[in-house]
Amino acid sequence: MAILPQEELDGxxxxxxxxxxxxxxMLTDAAQIRIDGGNTTQEQKEHVQKENAVDLVTETDENVEAFIKREIMEKYPAHKFxxxxxYSKGASRDYLIDDSPTWCVDPLDGTVNYIHLFPMFCVSIAFIHNNKPLVGVINAPFLKQFFSSCAGRGAFMNETQRLPLVRNPIPPMPAKAPSGCIFSCEWGKDRRDVPEGNMHRKIESFVNMAAELGGRSGRGGMVHGVRSLGSATLDLAYVAMGSFDIWWEGGCxxxxxxxxxxxxxxxGGLITTANPPQDYAGAPIEDVSLGSRLYLAIRPAGPSASETGRQSQERTVREVWRRVRNLDYSRPGA
Amino acid sequence: MAILPQEELDGxxxxxxxxxxxxxxMLTDAAQIRIDGGNTTQEQKEHVQKENAVDLVTETDENVEAFIKREIMEKYPAHKFxxxxxYSKGASRDYLIDDSPTWCVDPLDGTVNYIHLFPMFCVSIAFIHNNKPLVGVINAPFLKQFFSSCAGRGAFMNETQRLPLVRNPIPPMPAKAPSGCIFSCEWGKDRRDVPEGNMHRKIESFVNMAAELGGRSGRGGMVHGVRSLGSATLDLAYVAMGSFDIWWEGGCxxxxxxxxxxxxxxxGGLITTANPPQDYAGAPIEDVSLGSRLYLAIRPAGPSASETGRQSQERTVREVWRRVRNLDYSRPGA
Structure with missing residues (x-):
């Protein structure tokens, strides 16, 4: 298994x-045209007025992906993209990433937010080698928050501010987590009203996390707050920042x-599977499988008097697993 | 009933x-100290390390309110505050606003977010006369979004960009609303696990709004997205901006x-009560009562071929009322 020299990774x-x-x-410019016409020609203005917002956004999405792909293929012609x-236009839903150097890109995450000009949208660019994401860039231009990382060099907001933001010292996970935690989750697109559908499995899990301690037959987690942004990418960025304590999600x-x-x-965060193993209290906590569509992330945590940071993260994972249902998102090849 | 001249209101x-x-x-400076020490003296740094985040934020909250109150009392000594x-420290929960000129201020909305440095927090300042909010200022400094309005002069983002953001033309409400809408709601603090408690009434309402059309015995609303930010003030600001279509909330x-x-x-938005009247399809849609703790807001909407903007907003109100439960937040004097 080839390993890239740090110098190459830095490049x-x-x-x-x-x-x-x-x-x-590009995302900002295209949004500005919808707001006030931007610096557009008469022809562009008429185009914007004729199309509906969804079509315009699809066009932007495709343009941005084509731009990113072109730039990558020019600079790194041997890499996969x-x-x-x-992918969405292809027939296969297989997981396509292997050990070779691969770029994995979402030109626009939070598409519904972008259509509505709600600032929780972003472009997301990852470089993956040996099936491990080594470089990450998330740019949320309306928020003016730019998240990035390079393996071996640290993670940053706006290139200079180290993540997590609060780090002198990095706080441990709360002793009674999930109580005291900000819990981030998404409702998703699967809204079938069937008892064993993902919507009802999610809702049951959310309510367990939110309900008072002692409620829900002992499963009540009394989280400090429940947040839903409509962008899985930004949910995860805010876990890395230390703003969200827990993100639990299936389907992306x-x-x-x-x-x-x-x-x-x-x-310094932890990410594993959303779906609790049968022995949730004792099973090993394995590294996430990138294409599994099932994610549970815990923020970076420092030590307390009685635990290492990792111990408090693992304790939190088990407390979440105890309260959530298995989700049903299958995936060939992952 | 005295009416203020526009010139005085402009001032x-x-x-x-x-x-x-x-x-x-002030909010930014106090957050920066928690992130990296800011431009602080050794004494301030030690203070920050000694206190926990919650105590520091309570201190900031109180300092900012004292500052705002002092400035207002100096400039407008005859106005109420x-x-x-x-208010939280007082014994009474009565509604205290009457016809006299009154400032109504939240020095920090989204306190839990601010503790976690999640950018969805803000300061909120309103000037009210004859029980009507006439001037509003919402500053979310981490988002670099500043919302403001003056009766008779319009509503703005960052002082120059008119709200709603998309206005050439302002889109009508979707024909099948709430389908196609972004629905904003909050889980709140009342997490009692009792069937008639507010948490379960809210959840039942959220699920009705989210479920597929035809689901939930015909109540499924299939909204485009469900969002929870943890700041009622910003929820409402994003409705005014046109980013959220519907905000439904009780308890703030x-x-x-x-x-x-x-x-x-x-x-150009509409705001009325969250609690559906018995005749939800035919009852008049009344202006919100400021102290009622029950709010349903609909974004600004332009006309379509078949409806005025107001008609499409009222249609949406009734479609929401059809899907939500009454919430139980009592209020003396409102």
Missing amino acids: IYAFAVDLGKRAGQ VGEES WEWDVAAGIAILNEA | IYAFAVDLGKRAGQ VGEES WEWDVAAGIAILNEA
Whole structure:
């Protein structure tokens, strides 16, 4: 298994950061045209008025992916490219990432937010080698928050501020986690009203996490707050930042999480599977499988008087597993 | 009933905008100290390390309210002042706003987010006369989004960009609303696990709004997305901006919503009660009662071929009322 020299990785990081900035600017420019016409020609203005917002956003999504792909293929012609837009148009739903150097890109995560100009949207670019996300770039241009990381170099907001944000010292996980935690989750697209459907499995899990301690037959987790942003990528970025304590989600894809996983790992967070093993209290806590569509992330945590940071993260994973249902998102090849 | 001349209101608006900027800077400065020590003395650094985040934030909350109150009392000594912090310490939960000129202030909305440095927090300043919010200022300094309005002058983001953001033309409400809408809601603090408690009433309502059309015995609303930010004030600001289509909430207080109502009204939105009347399909849609703790807001909407904007907003109100439960938040004097 080939290992990349740090110097080469540093070059890839610098390239990805620049690419993320230019792609973010494309998202901003396209949004500005919908707001006030931007610096557009008469022809462009008429185009914007004729199309509906959804079509315009699809067009932007495709343009940004084509731009990123072109730049990568020019700079690194030997690397593989997996992008959300091109994948969605393919017939296969197989997991396509292997040990070779691969770029995994979502040109626009939080599409519904972007359509509505709600600032929780971003471009997400990851570089993966040996099936591990090593470089991550997440640019949320309306938020003016730019998250990035390079394996061996740390994780950053706006290139200079180390993640997690609070780090002198990094707080341990709360002693009674999930109580005291901010819990981030998404409702998703599967809204079938059937008792064993994912919507009802999610809701049951959310309510367990939220209900008072002692409620829900002892499963009540009394989290401090429940948040839903509509962007899996930004959920994960905020876990790396230390703003969210726990993110639990099923149904999103590798391009939604690859950059976030790179950043979270480098910031000192933990990510494993959303679906509790049968022996949730004792089973080993395994590294996440990138294409599994099932994710549970815990923020970076420092030691307390009685635990290491990792111990408090693992304790939190088990407390979440105790309260959530298995989700049903299958995936060939992952 | 005295009416203020526009000129006087313009002066109040300019004062409120300046006050909101300075208060927002105080929130930023206090957060920066927790991140990296800021420009602090050794003594301040030791203070930050000794206290926990919650105590530090309570201190900031109180300092910012005291600052705002002092500035207002100096400039407008005849006006009344109702602030979240001072109110919370009082014994009474009565609604205290009447026809006299009154400032209603939340120095920090989204406190839990602020503790965690998640950017969805803000300062909220409203000027109210004859029980109507006439001037609103919401400053979310980490988001670099500053919302403001003055009755008769319009509503703005960052002082120059008119709200709603998309306005050439302002889109009508979707024909099948709530389908196609972004629905914003909060889990709140009442987490009692009792069937008739507010948590279960809220959950049942959320699930009705989210489930597939035809599901939930015909109540499924298939909203496009469900969002929870942890800040009632920003929920409402994003409705005024046009980013959220519907916000439905019970349990927050007048200082959480007064500035947002001023901004929403001036942007062309609608706000009424969260609790459906018995005849939800035919009852008149009344203006919200500021202290009712029950709010349903609909974004600004333009006309379609078959409806005025107001008609499409009212249709949406009734479609929400059809799907939600009554919430139980009592209030003396409102």
